[in-house]
Amino acid sequence: MGEMQRSITGSDQTRGTQSSHNTPPVSLSPSQLDAPTNLPQLYHIRSLQGKGQAMIAACNIPKGTRILCESPTITLPGNSHDSASALLLAQLITTQLSNLPAITNKHFHTLHNNYPPPTPAAVGICKTNALPLSHESLSAGVFLTASRINHSCAPNAQNIWNASLGKITIHAVRDIDADSEITISYLEPFLPRPERRAKLASAFGFDCVCKRCAVPPAQIKQSDARVERLVKLDGEISDGHRAVRDPLGCLWKIKEMLGLLEKERLGGSMVLRAYYDAFQVVIANGKEARAKVFAERWYASVIVVEGEGTKDAVRAKRMVERPAVHVLFGMGMRWKQGAGKIPRGLGEEEFGKWLWREKVGV
Ligand SMILES: [Zn+2]
Numbered sequence: 001m002g003e004m005q006r007s008i009t010g011s012d013q014t015r016g017t018q019s020s021h022n023t024p025p026v027s028l029s030p031s032q033l034d035a036p037t038n039l040p041q042l043y044h045i046r047s048l049q050g051k052g053q054a055m056i057a058a059c060n061i062p063k064g065t066r067i068l069c070e071s072p073t074i075t076l077p078g079n080s081h082d083s084a085s086a087l088l089l090a091q092l093i094t095t096q097l098s099n100l101p102a103i104t105n106k107h108f109h110t111l112h113n114n115y116p117p118p119t120p121a122a123v124g125i126c127k128t129n130a131l132p133l134s135h136e137s138l139s140a141g142v143f144l145t146a147s148r149i150n151h152s153c154a155p156n157a158q159n160i161w162n163a164s165l166g167k168i169t170i171h172a173v174r175d176i177d178a179d180s181e182i183t184i185s186y187l188e189p190f191l192p193r194p195e196r197r198a199k200l201a202s203a204f205g206f207d208c209v210c211k212r213c214a215v216p217p218a219q220i221k222q223s224d225a226r227v228e229r230l231v232k233l234d235g236e237i238s239d240g241h242r243a244v245r246d247p248l249g250c251l252w253k254i255k256e257m258l259g260l261l262e263k264e265r266l267g268g269s270m271v272l273r274a275y276y277d278a279f280q281v282v283i284a285n286g287k288e289a290r291a292k293v294f295a296e297r298w299y300a301s302v303i304v305v306e307g308e309g310t311k312d313a314v315r316a317k318r319m320v321e322r323p324a325v326h327v328l329f330g331m332g333m334r335w336k337q338g339a340g341k342i343p344r345g346l347g348e349e350e351f352g353k354w355l356w357r358e359k360v361g362v
Pocket of ligand 1: 152153154196208209210211212213214
């Protein structure tokens with residue numbers, strides 16, 4: 001997905017956290033790093049053998065915790081991948097750097113640079129470390145702390161640009177144990193291992209040894225088969241006509257997708273989107289009781305990834321309170337039934353069967 005892609009330089013961008021050209025080890029605490037946050041210190045930045053700098057959990061961090069909230073030190077326009085604008089880009093970066101305090105400038109220059117001369121060092125640092133600033137545009141930012149977070153294909157955290165704060169946020173999308181590395185994904189979500197390896201090697205200059213990549217061949221085969229199925233399901237679920245024609249089939253595909261995401265250790269935005277899709281399928285067919293449950297799960301997933309107060313969070317919360325105000329309400333009406341009631345007193349399995357309509361006649 002767009003928000004998960006590093007965006008400024010297209011295929012020539014590199015990150016290279018595991019390359020042999022690592023910057024000298026530095027150990028900077030968040031307070032040294034212009035971290036504009038009053039959050040308790042949940043992490044340290046330190047060197048990890050073979051990986052350069054890394055963000056390490058300072059304590060147990062529960063899923064949904066905001067680990068970091070940070071303003072960009074340098075911002076880059078969406079067209080900066082255009083080679084004709086290389087000179088302009090260099091000027092833009094130089095101007096911004098000249099307006100920064102000396103200490104910030106110094107910390108900027110400790111970020112990893114994967115671009116050898118003649119690329120100017122500041123430009124190389126920006127290309128190596130930029131993170132996307134919005135879902136829609138290709139604009140990007142360099143962050144003194146967030147840009148030091150390494151990649152995993154099974155990340156335990158996610159970066160999101162929070163437009164209302166004007167800052168990037170990093171949220172835990174899984175429970176993270178103290179002393180373990182905090183990671184985000186630099187790639188789109190549904191790529192089989194050979195494609196992930198090729199992209200990470202060419203764009204970021206390292207071989208990934210994450211929990212999904214460094215496993216025996218039999219497991220890699222199973223994992224790639226699940227990814228292939230996820231791509232197919234994603235296409236089918238996104239097809240609005242199918243959702244109207246076969247809402248029940250669509251709902252079951254979403255349930256299958258959530259199971260595969262869990263097996264692949266992919267959480268965050270993909271889970272959020274799956275619950276939003278389930279909500280839409282159900283509300284389009286007039287099922288308010290189920291829609292309310294899916295809206296609750298959608299909202300809970302938004303809070304995990306983004307926290308309260310974002311546009312998505314406000315929208316999801318509204319749907320929990322009044323699902324029938326959604327624009328799709330009743331458009332399909334396959335399951336003509338009034339508001340209905342959420343069944344009480346059911347065990348998790350029975351409730352799941354009701355929710356996903358796996359029981360005949362409900
Ligand atoms: Zn990997």
